[in-house]
Amino acid sequence: MKKFLLSLLALILFISPTLAIDVIKLATTTSTDNSGLLAKLLPPFESRYGARVDVIAVGTGKAIKLGENGDVDVVLVHARTAEDKFVANGFGINRRDVMYNDFVILGPQNDPAGVRSAKTAAEALEKIATKKAVFISRGDDSGTDKKEKELWQAANITPSGSWYNAVGQGMGATMQIANEKQSYTLADRATYLAYMNKIDSKIVFAGEDSLFNPYGVIAVNPARHKKSNYMGAMALIAWLTSVDGQKIIKDFQINSQPLFIPVAIK
Amino acid sequence: MNYISQSAAKAFELIASFDPDVYFIVWTSIKLATTSALLATLAGVPLGLFLAIKNIKGKRIIATLLNTLMAVPTVVVGLLVYSFLTRQALLGSWGLLFTPSAIIIGQFILACPIITAMVFSTAQGNNKHILKTAYGLGANHYQAIKTLLWEIKTPLLAALMAGFGRVIGEVGISMILGGNIYRVTRTMTTAIALETSKGEFSLALALGFVLLLIALTINGCVQYFSYQAEK
Numbered sequence: 001m002k003k004f005l006l007s008l009l010a011l012i013l014f015i016s017p018t019l020a021i022d023v024i025k026l027a028t029t030t031s032t033d034n035s036g037l038l039a040k041l042l043p044p045f046e047s048r049y050g051a052r053v054d055v056i057a058v059g060t061g062k063a064i065k066l067g068e069n070g071d072v073d074v075v076l077v078h079a080r081t082a083e084d085k086f087v088a089n090g091f092g093i094n095r096r097d098v099m100y101n102d103f104v105i106l107g108p109q110n111d112p113a114g115v116r117s118a119k120t121a122a123e124a125l126e127k128i129a130t131k132k133a134v135f136i137s138r139g140d141d142s143g144t145d146k147k148e149k150e151l152w153q154a155a156n157i158t159p160s161g162s163w164y165n166a167v168g169q170g171m172g173a174t175m176q177i178a179n180e181k182q183s184y185t186l187a188d189r190a191t192y193l194a195y196m197n198k199i200d201s202k203i204v205f206a207g208e209d210s211l212f213n214p215y216g217v218i219a220v221n222p223a224r225h226k227k228s229n230y231m232g233a234m235a236l237i238a239w240l241t242s243v244d245g246q247k248i249i250k251d252f253q254i255n256s257q258p259l260f261i262p263v264a265i266k
Numbered sequence: 267m268n269y270i271s272q273s274a275a276k277a278f279e280l281i282a283s284f285d286p287d288v289y290f291i292v293w294t295s296i297k298l299a300t301t302s303a304l305l306a307t308l309a310g311v312p313l314g315l316f317l318a319i320k321n322i323k324g325k326r327i328i329a330t331l332l333n334t335l336m337a338v339p340t341v342v343v344g345l346l347v348y349s350f351l352t353r354q355a356l357l358g359s360w361g362l363l364f365t366p367s368a369i370i371i372g373q374f375i376l377a378c379p380i381i382t383a384m385v386f387s388t389a390q391g392n393n394k395h396i397l398k399t400a401y402g403l404g405a406n407h408y409q410a411i412k413t414l415l416w417e418i419k420t421p422l423l424a425a426l427m428a429g430f431g432r433v434i435g436e437v438g439i440s441m442i443l444g445g446n447i448y449r450v451t452r453t454m455t456t457a458i459a460l461e462t463s464k465g466e467f468s469l470a471l472a473l474g475f476v477l478l479l480i481a482l483t484i485n486g487c488v489q490y491f492s493y494q495a496e497k
Contacts, residue, residue, distance in 0.1 A: 025364060034463075054447045054450055055447060056447060057446070069352050069354050070353035070358070071353050169463065170463055172464045172465065173462075173463035195464075195465060199465070227353070227359065
């Protein structure tokens with residue numbers, strides 16, 4: 001019995017995470033993770049600093065909540081209004097611009113609502129709503145979801161009814177649902193490019209100022225959460241906005257199309 | 267259909283070529299589930315024995331309660347533990363959320379009722395006479411319990427296996443408490459959910475296949491031990 005207990009104790013010790021290396025908890029959006037950017041961007045940082053970045057990929061809303069609660073050390077998100085509020089309320093400090101891309105409206109090849117002829121994003125959504133063409137919404141308070149709500153508001157439409165489906169899932173899953181159901185959705189360009197070869201949905205509207213999609217990185221305020229890994233967070237922010245980090249972002253392409261445009265160094 | 271068969275072929279390739287990602291994820295799942303199941307056994311066996319041996323009132327209510335707990339959805343366990351572990355909460359200063367330890371806590375809570383219930387029913391059913399005989403032969407309390415434990419060792423193993431089987435296949439706790447962190451808290455089930463959402467079916471299928479194999483092994487073991495116990 002004693003032997004058993006000892007071996008059990010050994011097992012538990014063996015399993016508990018090593019504390020020797022610096023662990024930085026990063027809450028970020030599904031777009032940066034699902035697109036494969038972080039898999040390129042983080043390993044060089046980790047080996048250079050002997051640190052480990054634990055990525056928790058959730059929607060922007062959830063990521064900011066995790067930051068507010070002090071469950072993570074740093075957030076990389078895309079919803080400027082929510083980010084500013086996060087900083088203004090004292091939860092986050094040292095916000096830096098990292099990169100940007102844009103949102104696109106995806107739809108089936110045959111475009112039943114005729115969105116391709118729309119002049120503005122608001123008009124595009126109007127066409128979808130009038131036709132009651134099926135629209136798949138993230139519905140998860142993510143950056144993309146916030147942007148979508150903003151666009152509906154700009155079009156003076158309160159989307160509801162059986163044609164409007166909020167699925168509450170990440171960008172990748174949402175695009176796949178839209179693809180399977182031959183319906184419309186709003187996506188960020190990076191995740192779309194990463195999924196382009198797996199789905200039949202096409203870009204039916206893009207290229208308007210209102211679809212601009214900037215990403216910011218913010219450290220969790222150590223004055224608010226004393227146990228947060230502030231040094232680690234700042235090292236990561238420095239890396240993302242460094243010449244080397246920005247170059248990795250710039251060189252990250254799929255089908256020779258860039259997913260994100262670096263913007264930290266102007 | 268072609269796409270699926272291609273993914274399946276790639277899945278077997280991943281398993282056969284000992285793909286490091288696949289095996290790391292499998293290993294993470296197994297070590298977390300093993301730890302939780304062993305800890306749950308450690309707590310569940312004494313608890314089950316206590317309930318079975320002691321003459322306490324309301325045994326039926328306790329049995330009902332245990333059965334209810336056995337059916338609690340994993341996401342509810344995840345949610346409850348989350349609300350204790352987030353930094354704002356009671357145990358927040360421990361910094362356990364999104365670590366393997368958090369998953370172990372959740373899985374422990376999931377497995378405990380199953381193991382307790384199984385030990386309870388075994389010890390309750392046909393083993394009172396073992397204690398009586400042991401006392402009759404002049405054993406002290408400690409020796410009597412030891413004899414009982416030895417006599418019911420096969421159902422105990424079956425209980426451990428059942429606990430393991432319950433936690434290895436759960437996804438709610440691992441996702442909510444672990445956060446699906448690559449190479450840290452990504453288990454077979456959370457990886458399957460993620461890879462499916464990414465449209466990468468091969469890795470998901472490979473892991474699904476391993477998971478099925480484990481389930482088969484576990485159930486085979488439980489069947490075997492139960493059969494041994496009945497003999």
